[in-house]
Amino acid sequence: MRTTLRITDQNKNAEDVPIFASKHPDSNAIYVVVKTSDGLIALDRDYNPRGFIVDSGTLWDELENHPANLVKEFARSFDDGRVTGDAIWLDLDS
Secondary structure: OOOEEEEEOOOOOEEEEEEOOOOOOOOOOEOEEEEEOOEEEEEOOOOOEEEEEOOOOOHHHHHHOOOOOEEEEEEEEEHHHOEEEEEEEEOOOO
16 A cells, blocks of 8 residues: 555645644645546545646556445535545554
8 A cells, every 4th residue: 555645736746745644744635535527636634625646547446445444425516615535534544
């Protein structure tokens, strides 16, 4: 399982950030991945969008099949409804 993901912001700047690290000191670590009609979006611990995830198309399946404790919600809305889709939380720290 990956421990970082590459995300891009609105200006197409790329950044590698830790994924599902609830105890990570960086509050910008990815806490939730949301599958939207536009692609996968990374959210931080406060559910703020961090950017689109650069993915080869296998990440969602990888997350759904991960052996860690998984929480998944369908049609979940974040960021005052601007981000809506299926959401996955994993805690890789435990």
